[in-house]
Amino acid sequence: MNELVFVGLGLHDEKGISLKGLEETKTANEVFIELYTSLMLDFSVEKLEKLVEKKIRVVSRRELEEENGEAVLESAEKGKTVLLVPGDPLVATTHVALRLEAKKRGIKTRIVHGASIMSAAVGLSGLHNYKFGKSVTLPFQENFSETPYTVIAKNKEIGLHTLCLLDIDADKKRYMSIQEALTMLLKIEEKRRMGIISGETLAVGIARAGSLNPTVKADFVNKLLGYDFGEPPYSLIFPGELHFIEAEALIAFADAPPIVRRLVK
Amino acid sequence: MNELVFVGLGLHDEKGISLKGLEETKTANEVFIELYTSLMLDFSVEKLEKLVEKKIRVVSRRELEEENGEAVLESAEKGKTVLLVPGDPLVATTHVALRLEAKKRGIKTRIVHGASIMSAAVGLSGLHNYKFGKSVTLPFQENFSETPYTVIAKNKEIGLHTLCLLDIDADKKRYMSIQEALTMLLKIEEKRRMGIISGETLAVGIARAGSLNPTVKADFVNKLLGYDFGEPPYSLIFPGELHFIEAEALIAFADAPPIVRRLVK
Missing domain, CATH: 3.30.950.10 (Tetrapyrrole methylase, C-terminal domain)
Known part of the structure; x- marks a missing residue:
């Protein structure tokens, strides 16, 4: 199924993710993460990769904002894609544009909330x-x-x-x-x-x-x-x-x- | 250690808890839960008990507010106690009084945040x-x-x-x-x-x-x-x-x- 799931990472470290966020990430075809909207001091992509048993690709502000998240959207057009976001997703208004673009392309979107x-x-x-x-x-x-x-x-x-x-x-x-x-x-x-x-x-x-x-x-x-x-x-x-x-x-x-x-x- | 940890359950069901919330609950001496400040539609104490591998005692509004959470505080005076709370704890102002009473009695308190x-x-x-x-x-x-x-x-x-x-x-x-x-x-x-x-x-x-x-x-x-x-x-x-x-x-x-x-x- 082509869909884009925004999963909240919660606060501070890789264990801020909820159990449902973890499940969604484990069952995704591809997993992306952005780490520029908040600092998670004790977080590392490697630790999270072990927890979710998957490779995670870091996307930069440039990729998500100037290039309109093209890589993420292309992945979501092919199958279930997770974008991991610090805190609670879409509270940072910067991702609303990405969600709108996904909608335009017929990609379903969902949110798995996290602590903010x-x-x-x-x-x-x-x-x-x-x-x-x-x-x-x-x-x-x-x-x-x-x-x-x-x-x-x-x-x-x-x-x-x-x-x-x-x-x-x-x-x-x-x-x-x-x-x-x-x-x-x-x-x-x-x-x-x-x-x-x-x-x-x-x-x-x-x-x-x-x-x-x-x-x-x-x-x-x-x-x-x-x-x-x-x-x-x-x-x-x-x-x-x-x-x-x-x-x-x-x-x-x-x-x-x-x-x-x-x-x- | 005598401490009271407020753990946020997040939203809707038992999988809204974070990985760190789950760990804190698993390592507690005693676990309490209140379910009156928010509705979690697809939640059951039994499902959560399986996840945390522990008995969980439901505390009522009467116990927490009229009786000032005596049962929870007595437990926390003896050892690590977790109070599970829907959403993000202490956003519902009703639990601030409990945290103050814990402090008065020399009980350390911590918060593990959840989606709100x-x-x-x-x-x-x-x-x-x-x-x-x-x-x-x-x-x-x-x-x-x-x-x-x-x-x-x-x-x-x-x-x-x-x-x-x-x-x-x-x-x-x-x-x-x-x-x-x-x-x-x-x-x-x-x-x-x-x-x-x-x-x-x-x-x-x-x-x-x-x-x-x-x-x-x-x-x-x-x-x-x-x-x-x-x-x-x-x-x-x-x-x-x-x-x-x-x-x-x-x-x-x-x-x-x-x-x-x-x-x-």
């Missing part, structure tokens, strides 16, 4: 899921944009938390650090002066979600600027209004200073 | 993740609230999509249908008259996310009121402003009428 940083960061922080507003990605300096600042500002205005994903460049093994992200936002604050972020703003930094030892640290920005989060990848949450249970959770699980209790509304 | 409806619904719809605002749960009539209407209204005002989770009562095997949800919102519209929802409003209904045959249907509300989504569980998305790729994705993957192209901003 979108829900993992919520669970790790102890903050309430329904209090998160729009999320945003902080781009590297060369793609500088004030949008993240605006998103945080609009969420705060209505009391909501903001999850910020930090940019990565997998080819160059470059991962934006929490310090870089905070510094960039402080610079925008200097210009925009909306009082969104200062040294005294509470934020939560998360490193290595999905690993055995994620770092989750809540503190004021001037403290986080000097905090060692260890290895990547990183994300960052700017809390809006805090419920008292959220404050307790930040103290218990994100080592927040007890003074955050004073921020409870 | 929060990211799965985004991927299935083809809509862009970073355009979703705050999400909301639509409660049954007996817990009636206008909050969901207000959330959708505020998101729309700033062009954002809203993911609505529909209430379930696992004990009574009662699952709010998409029709019930739409009818409730139309009634609130009659009273509030903010022009948020009418028969001509575009919405996306999703049933059985994570299964082999999820139903994903985008159409105007008056059409969705008569649409058969098949078995539960259900969720519902109210799109805000549409990017043209999002409109194409809704047409291709959610069988939206081509006229949605006219809604592109």
